[in-house]
Structures are given as C-alpha cells and as structure tokens.
Amino acid sequence: MVVQIPEMDFGWIVPEIAMTVFAAVALLLTLFRKKNSTWLFVEAMPLVGAIVALYFTFQTWNGNIDIFNNLYTIDNFGVFFKGLSLVILILVTLLSYRYIDREDMARGEYYSLLMFGTLGMMIMVSSNNFITIFIGLEVMSISIYILAGLMGGNAKSVEASLKYFLLGAFATAFLLYGIALIYGTTGMLDIREIAGYVNSGNFMVTPTFMAGLALLIVGFGFKTASVPFHMWTPDVYEGAPTSITAYMATGVKAAAFAAFLRVLFTAFHPFLSGWTYMLWILAVATMTLGNITALKQDDVKRMLAYSSIAHAGYILIALTVGDRTLSSTVLYYLLVYSFMTIGAFAVVIILGRQGSPNTGIESYAGLAGRHPVIAAVMAVFLFSMAGIPPLAGFMGKFYVLTDAIRGGYYWLAIIGVLNSVVAAYYYLRVVMYMYFKEPEAEIGAPDVSIGSTLAIAISVVVVFYLGIFPRLFLMIAHTSSAIFM
Amino acid sequence: MLQEIPTSYCYLLSAIVFIIGAVGAITRKNAIVIFMSIELMLNSVNLVFISSGNAFASMDGSIFVFFVMTVAAVEAAVGLAIFVMLFRMKGTVNADEASLMKG
Numbered sequence: 001m002v003v004q005i006p007e008m009d010f011g012w013i014v015p016e017i018a019m020t021v022f023a024a025v026a027l028l029l030t031l032f033r034k035k036n037s038t039w040l041f042v043e044a045m046p047l048v049g050a051i052v053a054l055y056f057t058f059q060t061w062n063g064n065i066d067i068f069n070n071l072y073t074i075d076n077f078g079v080f081f082k083g084l085s086l087v088i089l090i091l092v093t094l095l096s097y098r099y100i101d102r103e104d105m106a107r108g109e110y111y112s113l114l115m116f117g118t119l120g121m122m123i124m125v126s127s128n129n130f131i132t133i134f135i136g137l138e139v140m141s142i143s144i145y146i147l148a149g150l151m152g153g154n155a156k157s158v159e160a161s162l163k164y165f166l167l168g169a170f171a172t173a174f175l176l177y178g179i180a181l182i183y184g185t186t187g188m189l190d191i192r193e194i195a196g197y198v199n200s201g202n203f204m205v206t207p208t209f210m211a212g213l214a215l216l217i218v219g220f221g222f223k224t225a226s227v228p229f230h231m232w233t234p235d236v237y238e239g240a241p242t243s244i245t246a247y248m249a250t251g252v253k254a255a256a257f258a259a260f261l262r263v264l265f266t267a268f269h270p271f272l273s274g275w276t277y278m279l280w281i282l283a284v285a286t287m288t289l290g291n292i293t294a295l296k297q298d299d300v301k302r303m304l305a306y307s308s309i310a311h312a313g314y315i316l317i318a319l320t321v322g323d324r325t326l327s328s329t330v331l332y333y334l335l336v337y338s339f340m341t342i343g344a345f346a347v348v349i350i351l352g353r354q355g356s357p358n359t360g361i362e363s364y365a366g367l368a369g370r371h372p373v374i375a376a377v378m379a380v381f382l383f384s385m386a387g388i389p390p391l392a393g394f395m396g397k398f399y400v401l402t403d404a405i406r407g408g409y410y411w412l413a414i415i416g417v418l419n420s421v422v423a424a425y426y427y428l429r430v431v432m433y434m435y436f437k438e439p440e441a442e443i444g445a446p447d448v449s450i451g452s453t454l455a456i457a458i459s460v461v462v463v464f465y466l467g468i469f470p471r472l473f474l475m476i477a478h479t480s481s482a483i484f485m
Numbered sequence: 486m487l488q489e490i491p492t493s494y495c496y497l498l499s500a501i502v503f504i505i506g507a508v509g510a511i512t513r514k515n516a517i518v519i520f521m522s523i524e525l526m527l528n529s530v531n532l533v534f535i536s537s538g539n540a541f542a543s544m545d546g547s548i549f550v551f552f553v554m555t556v557a558a559v560e561a562a563v564g565l566a567i568f569v570m571l572f573r574m575k576g577t578v579n580a581d582e583a584s585l586m587k588g
Contacts, residue, residue: 173526180533187541
C-alpha cells in the first residue's frame, strides 16, 4: 500500500512549521553565539516566530480541511486555540525578558522550549486523531517539565520540576490506557470515526469502553488541574519561575481544555448524559476546593495557583451542561481567563527582586501609596477574576452561569455564584492590603521594563474590552465551536 | 498444536501490569523507582495496543506503540536530567525529600 501525502497539505501547517523553525534557529543561535555578544537575536525569535505563525494561522480561518490522511485537521476551533496560544506566547515572552535576566536562566533553552511548548499546544488543539493529540500533549508537557526546573540553582524550582514530571508522566499513563481501551473496543483512533461508530446502533457499551472513557477523563482532568487531580498544581505553580507559571496557568490549561472539549463533544457526546453526575461532582469539587483553600494562602503566587484551580471549576460547569451549542462559553472563558491571569502574574514578576520574589501578601501592603499605577492594574486583574463588572471576568462567569440555568442545572448555578462570593474575599483581601494598609517593609522600586509594561498594558486593555464589548469575540468563539454541531 | 492467545488474556495481563505500575508509582519513595513503575504502566498500554491491533487486523495499534515508546524514551531523558538536578541539590533522589512547599 502506498500512502500518498499531497504537497498541498504542507501549505496548511505553515504556522506549525514556522514555530519549529524559529525554535530550532533560537537554539542554533545560542550554540554559535560569541561570548559577550548580544542576546537580541535569540530574544527576538519567539516574538517574530509568534507573529509570523499568527499571520499564517489567521489565513487558515474557515479552512475546514482534513490533511495528512485525517491525522491533522484545520478548523476554526483549532485556529481559535492556536491563535490564543500564540498570543499567550507573545505576552509571556514580553514579560520574560527582564525576569530571565534577573534570575539568570539559560536564555536560548528558555525561549526555544517556550516555542516548542506552543508548538505542542498548536498540534494538540487541531487534531481529531488520538495519535496526534497525544504527540501534541507530550511535546507541550515535556517542554514544560524542563521549563519549570530551569531556575537551576533554586531548590523550589527543581522540586516543582520533579513533581510536575512524576505526576505528569503518571497522568499520561492513565490517558494512554484510556485511549488504548477505547481502541480495544472500537478499533479506531479517529474521534469522528468513533463518533460515527457509537452512533451507528450496532455498538454495545462495554465495561472496557466505559473504563477507557473514565481514564481519559482522569488524564485530561490532571492536565486541566481539576480536583481531585489537582495536587501538583499549587506546588508546581509556586516553585516554577513566575513567567512559566503564567504560561502553565494559561496556555497549558487552554490547550488541555480544548483537547478535552473536542474529544468529549465529538466522540463521546452520546455518553455525556451518563457522565453528567461525575462531571457535576468534578466541577463543584474543583470550584469549592480551589476557592476554600485559596482563602488561607498568604502567598500571592500560591493564591493565584488555587484561584486557577477554581477557574477550571467554572469552565467545567459549561462542560457539565454538555450542550454543544453552548460550548462557545468555554472558549470565551478561557480567552478572558488567559489575559487576566497573565496580567496578575506580570505584576507579581515586577514586584520581585533577585533572590527575593516578594510574593508574600505583606509585600503588597501600602502599594497604592508608593506605586499607584501598579496597584491599580493589579486591582483591575483581581476585580476581573472576582467577576466584577464591567471587567471581562464578569462576562465570562455570566455566560457560564447562564448556560447552567438554561440547561436546568440550577444547583450548579447556585453553587457557582456562592463560590464567586467566596472567591471575592481573597481577591479583595489583596486589594485591601494594597490600598488600606501601611507598608510593613520596604520592597524597593518595582522591576519595571518595557516588555512587562507592554504585556500588562495589553492585558488591561483586553480585560476592559472583553468586559464592555464581549460581542465580537463571543461571535468568534461561537463560529469556532460550530464544528460540534 | 499452536493456538492463538485470546485477546481477553492480553487485556487481563495488561490490567495486572498497569495496576502493579500504578501501585508502585504511588507507594515507592525513590524517584527512579517511581519512574520505573510509570514505564511499566506505559508497557501495559503497549500490550493493549498490540493485542487489540492484532484482533482488529489494523496497523493503528502497532503505530501507536512506536509513538508511546518514543515518548517514553524522551521522558526518560528529561526525567533523569531532573533527577540529577535533585541529586546535586539534596544528595538523594528520594522524592519525599522534595517537600519545601506544602499546604
């Protein structure tokens, strides 16, 4: 049998090729760099690469084509998430410049691994085949195992890397066993073929198949940091370099949710009603545990880690409702969540110093008096996460809870609202420290640079824009999720 | 007379190997032994892919096995590098020693 690969197919994956090439060039430039010469070219690679890839990604909007013998798919859902991960790459790169300098991390490796991680996300979100989804997931995860430990001399960073690696590999094994069991019952790896088969009528639900689906949910639950598979999250987010924490909390979560959504809503939608209770419990546990544990955190970075768990819970509400026409809510929430989270972590970065990250909440005391602008933008991000109008976080929560009510999940909506009230306490606690407390200790001038200012400015503008004019991006999210209908 | 091994036997064996791996990964303390247990889990996955690919007379399962093996090799490379970093810092690869962050 001769397998034919039309040359045309390569035209559709130019963004992925561009990412790979720029990542490899960044590594080579580092290798052949003369001592004491400029880092400028290496540092420009992720920005240039992301912008080139972003341009070609938008060219594939409305492409809707299967390439490489159905192993890869270009559709609007994939384009949406590819665009989101590339924008996240740009923002993370911007806020990394000064931070890497300060913490003395290996630059060439850092930037090229960031790009390889983004490549993994791009592959993972645009495939309907389990092989490609798995490869994308691993390219992303392995890059991030290394990135988490790149602050070599720092014990916390090494510990974060170790924990993420061991638990990540453990979860991968569960995900793979799930895929293997589903393959064992259906004999197929393409999720649309599986969907056709399970809907065809001559399909019998076997325990093996259900076990496979359960293991698949465990594997994705780990990557999206849902309770009870969240144990690694706070430690890894706290120990990893802050820029990588921002990257993990946004990019990895968005890509994992995208793949989760695609697999669940394409192949296993008929079984979703049987899983509603499990997803219901998962959503409630994730929200509640994330929020309750965040209450007693005195470290802002760790508090944001728990808050990211809680946000995963709100997204799971939309998954529980399981209405395919409403899946655009998930996309919109992830978009909103990415910008406000990156913004908050950017503020955490600029308040840090070499050797003293200043992530304790007491470092934020009296910030408004000394650095009113930084305090104000941090307050914007925190209010947005708490879900206060007119900021983007409010619209995200509003659509998620509306979905729950439309789907008849009143209790879920009530628990969601109660959770946002609890969450408001610990977000506003930081605001209270910034505005109404006297400074306890001098933390020095903030480490502001052009890059981080730009990243924060973009995030603030987007958070306001998405909160006040949600229509445009909601329509885009709606068009993107049309593949499920 | 040669008889083919029923696929259900392979499933059973792979489930046993997977559970041994999972229990080992949870209960052991040495990071390298934990990692070996995880490799065991991946091998049980391979067994399912091979046997069910054989039962369906499809190549997909065998192809997936190659990818799983490649990824396992990459994970081993990265994992050992992380263990070396841990060893340099703590003088041990005991995963329980990595307990700076809690709560």
